[in-house]
Amino acid sequence: MLSCGNVAIMLNEYMLIALREAEAAAGVGDVPVGAVIVKDGQVIAAAHNTREKDGNAVRHAEITAIERACAALGDWRLDGCDMYVTLEPCMMCAGAVSQARLRRLYFGAYDRERGYVASNPVDGFDVEYYCGIMEKECAAVLDEFFERVRQRRVNNFKQYNTKRRKSNGKKVCIPFQRR
Ligand SMILES: [Zn+2]
Numbered sequence: 001m002l003s004c005g006n007v008a009i010m011l012n013e014y015m016l017i018a019l020r021e022a023e024a025a026a027g028v029g030d031v032p033v034g035a036v037i038v039k040d041g042q043v044i045a046a047a048h049n050t051r052e053k054d055g056n057a058v059r060h061a062e063i064t065a066i067e068r069a070c071a072a073l074g075d076w077r078l079d080g081c082d083m084y085v086t087l088e089p090c091m092m093c094a095g096a097v098s099q100a101r102l103r104r105l106y107f108g109a110y111d112r113e114r115g116y117v118a119s120n121p122v123d124g125f126d127v128e129y130y131c132g133i134m135e136k137e138c139a140a141v142l143d144e145f146f147e148r149v150r151q152r153r154v155n156n157f158k159q160y161n162t163k164r165r166k167s168n169g170k171k172v173c174i175p176f177q178r179r
Pocket of ligand 1: 061089091092094
């Protein structure tokens with residue numbers, strides 16, 4: 001059941017689509033995670049994380065992809081379907097993957113802290129999974145995103161400090177008015 005295997009070249013094609021989805025998420029300020037669902041060699045759903053964009057805590061790539069796949073097939077059971085996701089699923093998404101009865105799960109980067117498939121395995125997760133598919137590329141998208149966020153914070157702090165310095169000595173005084 002626990003199969004962390006070698007990267008097969010044919011899997012990269014689907015993971016690349018998931019990566020493109022992840023990049024779309026980063027473009028609008030969401031943590032770049034993308035997911036696709038494949039049945040019989042056809043991509044039937046693709047999605048990315050839209051938590052910030054939609055202001056919705058459950059809008060993870062995997063959840064949206066599962067919703068789209070269910071809509072495409074007209075069934076909540078995703079028998080014979082495989083998911084490719086750029087980051088190891090969180091507790092919520094691991095649960096959803098299991099509930100949807102996906103056949104296999106392939107993920108790219110590990111999430112050692114919040115991943116609940118390989119990093120922090122939980123009882124009851126019964127989907128066959130493979131990890132580390134294009135791991136470097138999937139992790140790089142995340143690293144770049146968080147580096148940009150960090151850099152923006154640093155720049156905002158610098159701007160704030162500059163404004164504070166410039167405003168020194170320019171205190172706004174409300175003049176006393178005689179009646
Ligand atoms: Zn999730």
